[in-house]
Amino acid sequence: MDNLRNRSAPNMAPEEVDIICRVEPGTPMNAAFKRFWLVAGLSADHPEPDSTPKRSRMLSEDYILFRDSEGRMGCLRERCCHRGASLCLGRVEDGGIRCIFHGWKYAVDGTILDMPNAGGYQFKKIYKQPAFPVVEKGGMIWVYLGAVEEQPPLPNFRWLDFAPEQCVVTPVVYESNYTLAIDGGADSSHFAILHRDSCITPHAAADSNIYDKLLADVAPRFDTYETVFGQYSAAIRTVPGPQGEDTQSCRSSAFIVPATVLVAGTTADKGLFAFFMPVDTHRTIAYIGNFDVDWSKLEDGQNMVDFMGMGKANLDHLGFSREAADRTERANRANNWYQDRAAMKAGRFTGLAPFVPEDVIIAESIGMISSTDDHLIPADQVIVRIRRILLNMARDVDAGLAPVGLREPIDYSQILCQEKIIEEAKAWPDVMIPPQFLQQGTITS
Ligand code: FES
Ligand SMILES: [Fe+2]
Numbered sequence: 175m176d177n178l179r180n181r182s183a184p185n186m187a188p189e190e191v192d193i194i195c196r197v198e199p200g201t202p203m204n205a206a207f208k209r210f211w212l213v214a215g216l217s218a219d220h221p222e223p224d225s226t227p228k229r230s231r232m233l234s235e236d237y238i239l240f241r242d243s244e245g246r247m248g249c250l251r252e253r254c255c256h257r258g259a260s261l262c263l264g265r266v267e268d269g270g271i272r273c274i275f276h277g278w279k280y281a282v283d284g285t286i287l288d289m290p291n292a293g294g295y296q297f298k299k300i301y302k303q304p305a306f307p308v309v310e311k312g313g314m315i316w317v318y319l320g321a322v323e324e325q326p327p328l329p330n331f332r333w334l335d336f337a338p339e340q341c342v343v344t345p346v347v348y349e350s351n352y353t354l355a356i357d358g359g360a361d362s363s364h365f366a367i368l369h370r371d372s373c374i375t376p377h378a379a380a381d382s383n384i385y386d387k388l389l390a391d392v393a394p395r396f397d398t399y400e401t402v403f404g405q406y407s408a409a410i411r412t413v414p415g416p417q418g419e420d421t422q423s424c425r426s427s428a429f430i431v432p433a434t435v436l437v438a439g440t441t442a443d444k445g446l447f448a449f450f451m452p453v454d455t456h457r458t459i460a461y462i463g464n465f466d467v468d469w470s471k472l473e474d475g476q477n478m479v480d481f482m483g484m485g486k487a488n489l490d491h492l493g494f495s496r497e498a499a500d501r502t503e504r505a506n507r508a509n510n511w512y513q514d515r516a517a518m519k520a521g522r523f524t525g526l527a528p529f530v531p532e533d534v535i536i537a538e539s540i541g542m543i544s545s546t547d548d549h550l551i552p553a554d555q556v557i558v559r560i561r562r563i564l565l566n567m568a569r570d571v572d573a574g575l576a577p578v579g580l581r582e583p584i585d586y587s588q589i590l591c592q593e594k595i596i597e598e599a600k601a602w603p604d605v606m607i608p609p610q611f612l613q614q615g616t617i618t619s
Contacts, residue, residue, distance in 0.1 A: 186561060188545040194564045195351045195543060197452040198234035202568035207233055208320035209571060209580060210432045211328050213449045213461045214249060214308075215239050215315045216343060224266045232319065234454040237306070238262050239315055240282075243269045248282030249317045251304040261303075282308075312336065313343050314449075314461060329430075329586040332442060333465040341465040342475030344484040346530060347499040348460060349506070350537040352433060352452040353561065355460055358533035359435035359448045360427065360560055362409040363553040366392045368536065371522050372483075372529040379481040384439065384593070387413045387423050396552065398559050399603055401611040403584050404429040405563055407556045408602045409438055415595070426591045426606045429560050431567055431579040440591040443467040456541075459496065462530065483529035492527055494534050511535040585610075 186194075197203050214230040220241040227240035229252060236252035238261045250271070252261050259275035266272075270287045272279040278298075279288035284305030286298035307318045307325065312334035318325050328334075333341045348355045358364075366373060366388045373385035391411035398407040408426045415421040425438035433450040440446055444466040451459045464478045479485060489495035492512070493504020505511040511526060518525035526532050543561070550558060567577040592606050603612070 185545050185548055185550065186543070186565070190565055191543050191545040193568050194561055195353055196455050197352070198455060202572040203452075203564070204233050206568045206571040206577060207432050207452065209324060209577060210320075210326065211309070211316045211318050212432075213314045213451050213459075214317040216345065216461075217247075217310045217313050217315060219315075220247065227262055227264060227266055227271060229262045230315075230317075231453045231457075232317075233452055237317070238264075238271070239308075240264075240266050240271050242266065242271075242282050246282045247308045247310055247315060248280075249306045249308045249315070250280060250282075250284060254278060255301055255303045280305075312341055312463070313338060326580055327583075329434075329584070331447070331589075332587045333447065333463060336465055336467065339472050339475065340467055340469050341463055342472075342479055343461050343463045344479055344489075345496050346460045346462055346484060346489065346494050346534060347453075347496055348458040348494075348534050348537050349456065349499075350458060350534075350540065351455060351542050352450045352458040353543055353564070354537040354540050355450045355458040355533075356429070356433060356435060356560060357557045358537055359437060359450070359460070360407070360429055361554075361557050362394060362425070362427065362438050363396070363556075364536075368524060368532050369529055371524065372481075372532075375528070377481045379477040387411060390414065391423075393553070396555050397602065398556055399607060399612060400559070400563065401428075401607070402582060403579050403586070403589060403611065404431045405556075405559055406603070406607050406611070407559075408606065409556075410596070410602070421595045422597070423593065424596045424602045424606070425593045426602065427556075428589050428591055429556075429563070430586070430589060431563065431577065436589065436591050438591060439593040442590050445591065457499075458537075481529070483527055483531045488527060488531070492531055492534075494531060505531075505535065507539070511538070 193202055212232060214232060215228060219228050223241055223243050223245045225241055227238045230237045230239050237249050238252045240248050250261060254261055254273040256276055256278050259273050261271055261273055264271040264273050270279045270281045277290040278286060280303040281287055284303040286301055289298045309316045309328050316328055373389055390413040394409040394411045396407060396409055398405055406426055406428050408424050411423045412420050413423045427438040428436040435448050437446045447463045449461045453459055464475055469475050490498045493499060493501050514525040524532055526535050570577040588608050596602050
């Protein structure tokens with residue numbers, strides 16, 4: 175028993191849980207996230223110049239995104255710098271957004287273009303609406319909310335340059351802390367259990383070969399390595415080889431600070447990424463991207479999105495889309511997230527809407543990491559170490575140090591995951607981790 179206890183991981187201390195979970199202004203994690211480019215929304219939310227502005231809540235603060243008459247995207251604080259009216263109510267016209275209270279008008283960089291109630295006073299040269307750098311890439315709107323002098327380059331992930339039909343990004347709203355949403359993406363140990371029905375239900379978009387392997391061994395061994403961007407990890411399963419012999423199937427995945435997960439098996443050409451944006455301490459929007467260089471039309475990606483349970487009608491029904499998230503009636507604790515007990519009696523394992531919604535529901539059912547009640551085992555090591563990386567990231571920023579991910583230039587296009595049959599479990603980093611990403615002396619396997 176003692177021996178087993180030594181193999182379990184300790185829970186985090188309450189103050190450590192606080193540091194990684196709380197993201198409101200004034201917290202170390204708020205400052206840490208603001209050192210990185212973050213996803214604020216989708217380009218498709220702003221289909222044309224002067225289209226309707228949209229609110230984006232990030233890290234417990236409200237911003238507005240709008241596309242001006244020239245098609246430029248702006249990210250401003252929602253609160254008008256005059257007396258605080260919401261710019262989400264503003265008129266988007268003639269190269270800027272105009273507050274409807276007293277008519278002050280702002281350009282995408284926050285410059286005041288017009289101040290109709292100021293008479294002859296030139297306050298517009300003195301004041302400025304807080305504005306933030308924006309880049310549109312991969313169908314997403316990336317913003318940088320930190321100090322100008324610390325702005326890093328936008329990560330050069332390969333899929334950001336894919337054609338729109340090769341990469342589909344779906345926002346999914348979790349009523350949970352972002353750390354639990356990350357867990358769902360990074361924790362391969364739940365896959366063949368929580369998502370069992372999704373794995374065994376045939377679907378045109380699904381590669382049944384992969385799911386057969388995942389189901390063949392529901393107790394994979396895990397191995398993790400700290401890297402200059404976060405963590406590489408591997409799930410190693412014993413699966414039958416061509417002659418029915420035991421072989422070791424190794425699937426690697428990556429966690430990239432502050433909040434990106436590449437799920438196991440994601441390669442250069444095909445796979446799944448997710449950026450888990452903390453809306454506030456209790457809500458997260460996951461921007462989940464399915465990509466494949468072989469897709470030639472939008473339906474290809476849409477088939478995969480549907481297979482993963484992220485079709486628009488399904489997310490609206492559950493209340494997991496951005497549009498439906500604030501609806502009073504949604505899948506929630508009070509209605510047991512619409513769990514279908516009759517379907518469970520009839521053979522379905524979870525009785526929940528399949529696949530990604532299962533991850534959302536589990537995260538929501540947990541709500542927040544517990545510093546006292548969790549009982550961790552070796553199968554939890556991937557998420558335990560991600561939490562440590564997040565903790566160190568926040569502490570470093572708090573101490574005025576460069577955090578992991580910002581200490582040296584990183585070629586994000588080379589962060590690739592793989593699936594391979596390996597000879598020996600310990601050999602996987604040699605074939606799966608580009609050496610430039612390994613940190614000296616920080617191997618944590
Ligand atoms: S509050 Fe916006 S112009 Fe006065
Ligand atoms: Fe999952």
